Amino acid sequence: MAGRFLSMFGPLSRYLPEVGSPIRKVSFNEKLFWTGIALVIYFVMSQISLFNIAEGNDNLGAIRVIFASSRGTLTELGIGPIVTGGLILQLLIGSGIIGADLSNPEDRSLFTAANKFFSILLTGVQAAAYLIGGVYNYTDASGVLVTPDLTTTIVVFIQLLCAGVILMLLDEMIQKGWGIGSGISLFILGGVAQGIMWSSFSPIGGTDGKFYGAFLALGQVISGGGNIADVFFRTNAEGIPTQDPTMLGFIATIIVFIIVIYMEGVKVELPISHANYRGFRGKYPIKLLYVSNLPVIFASALFANVLVFAQLLQSQFPNNFFVNLLGTFNATQNTAPTGGLAYYVTSPSTPYAVAADPIRALVFVGVMVGFSVIFSLTWLEVGGLGPGTVAKQLVDSGMQVPGFRRSGKSIEIILKRYIPVVTVLGGAIIGLLASVSQFFGVFGSGTGILLAVGILYQYYQLLVQEQVAEMYPALGRVLGG
16 A cells, blocks of 8 residues: 555645546557657647747757757756656655555556656746756847846746646656557657757758758768868867767767667576476576666756756855855856866767866766666666566466576576676666767767667567557457557
C-alpha cells in the first residue's frame, strides 16, 4: 500500500487534467494516427514563438535536444519538468524514503497523480526561473541590456505553463494506449531528427556569411570555388570560430551513430532452460547498455537545472561568493556561463572551444562519466533491474540456469557476476561518448544521437509487437499487446 506521502495525492487527483484510457481495443492504424497527431502538435508548438521574446544566444542547445525543447517557442521547457518530476519520485521510492509498491494498481495511480502534480509545479518553477534569471535578456544595437516587461513576463509564464500541461497530456495519451510507445521518447526522437535536418539543410544565413546548413554551405563553397576546409572549420570574417554546423560535425554524427548501433548489439548471453520442459533452452541477454540511455538523460537533467538556477541566483545575488561558486555569467548576455559549476557542466561545442580551455573539457567529461555511472547503478534498484529482482522474475517464470539449482539465490549469484560490471561499463561508455562527441559539433548533440538510436530500436520492437498482436490476437495476448 502507498505511504502517507503518496496518499496525499488521492483527493488532488480528481482536479488534475487527465486523458481517459480507451474503453475498447485501439487498432494498430488508429494508434499510428494518434501518435502522428501528437508529433504534429509537438512540431507546431515548437514553431510558435513566445510573446514578445527576441532571439538571442542559446547556451542550452545541447541540453535542449534531450528535453525536446526549442528556444523562444512554446516548447521552451520541453519535457524537462516531466522528466525531472518523474526522476525525483522514482529516486525517492527507490531509496525507500517514500513507501510505494508500483506493481499495485492503487499505488501506481497515486504515483501518476503525484508525477502530474510535480510536473506542473516544476513547469511553473522553471518558467519563473527562466524569466527571473534573465534567459530572455538581450543586448540591443546600442549595447543596452533589455529585459522583458511585466506584461511580457506574465503572458510568457502562462504560455509556458499551458504548453507544459499540453505536452504532459500528450505523453499520457500515448502511454495509456491511444498511441505507441511514450510521448517523451517520441518528442525526443522528433527533436533530434529536426535538429539533424536543420543543421544539414537550413537555408538561413550563418554567422560566417554562408548558409547555416552544412550541406548547403558545402554546395555554396564548391560552386564558388572556395576552400572546402572552410566548411569543416567555420570562422567568421575576423577569423573567429563560429558555432555553425560543419561537415566535421556531420562526419562525427555518422561515426557516433555507427558506434551506438554496434553497442546496442553487444551483450552477454546467459544460458537458461525451463524447469518443466527439458527440451526448452534459450539465452537471457545482458546488454552492454543494460540500463539504456537513462543515465545520460538524468545527468543532463541535473546539469540543466544547475545552469538554470545558477542564472536565477546570479541575477538576484550577483556578488555573493557562494552563488558565484555555482555559476557566473557574461555581464551583457546572462546566458553564457563564464565560471563556477555551471561553466564546467556545460560542454564546449567546438574543437576550438576545447583547445581554448582543455581543463573545462576534461572536467566536463569526468563529471558526465561519473554521474552516468552513478545514475546507472542507482537505476538498477529503482528500475527493478538488479540481480535479485531479475533472478526472482526468472524463477517465477519457471526458468533456471543449467547446472545450477533452481533457486533465486543461485541465479542471483550468477547474475551478480555480470550485471553490476556491464552497468558500470555501459554507463561509463555512454557518458564518455555523449560528452566527447559534443566537442566535434555532432548534429543533434552526442546525447541526442544516443537517445535517438535507442528510441528507434524500441519503436521497431513495439511496431513489430503491435503488428503481431493485430494479426494474431491470441499471440498478442501472450505478448501483452
